[in-house]
Amino acid sequence: MRPVVDWIAGLSTTQLVLLVLGVLVALGLVAGYLTRSLVRRGRRTPWVVERVNRTANTVIDLVKRPITIAVLDEVADVIQTGHYTRNISAALVENHDELKRLVAEKVRQDPNVRLIGKLPGYDAVVGQVSETTLRVLIEMLGDPRMDELVSDLLRNNLQQIKLAVRERQHENVPVPPGPGPVRPAANVRNRRR
Secondary structure (H helix, E strand, O other), X not given: OHHHHHHHHOOOHHHHHHHHHHHHHHHHHHHHHHHHHHHXXXXXXXXXXXXXXXXXXXXXXHHHHHHHHHHHHHHHHHHHHOOHHHHHHHHHHHOHHHHHHHHXXXXXXXXXXXXXXXXXXXXXXXXXXXXXXXXXHHHHHHOHHHHHHHHHHHHHHHHHHHHHHHOOHHHHOOOOOOOOOOOOHHHHHHHHO
């Protein structure tokens, strides 16, 4: 028994808190399993198990927000060190030919281009416009100012999320209604007539 006490005394505050949380989570899991098996057999949940479940839920409710905020702080710090637009630019360069073909294909399939698509040199114009657009986009995404813009955007959004979590704003948002009924394809065709 003495070695266990010495081991616990040697733990830092963080380690001790994590140990207590781990024990509570383990007790909660055992209590949940026991509750499930007793209820399946038609028996009542013992008072001790109900108490452990309530205590585990209370601890989780107390720890949930601070942990979420700490994780968001860490994510914000990591996001500010990245070069995300340069990564996008590199991916565009890597897939340049495929993107150019994709743009030409989508422009050709666009129903508003029927008449213009029959003009001589149309494919050359679409190819040149696609090439120019990709080149400008790649240069813009490679510029450090775009990295700064995206970093500011992400940082501001994360700050708003952290504030909403701290002030529990997300708890007052009503649940959005589910999607409406899906109409069968026959009804859609009948409406067009």
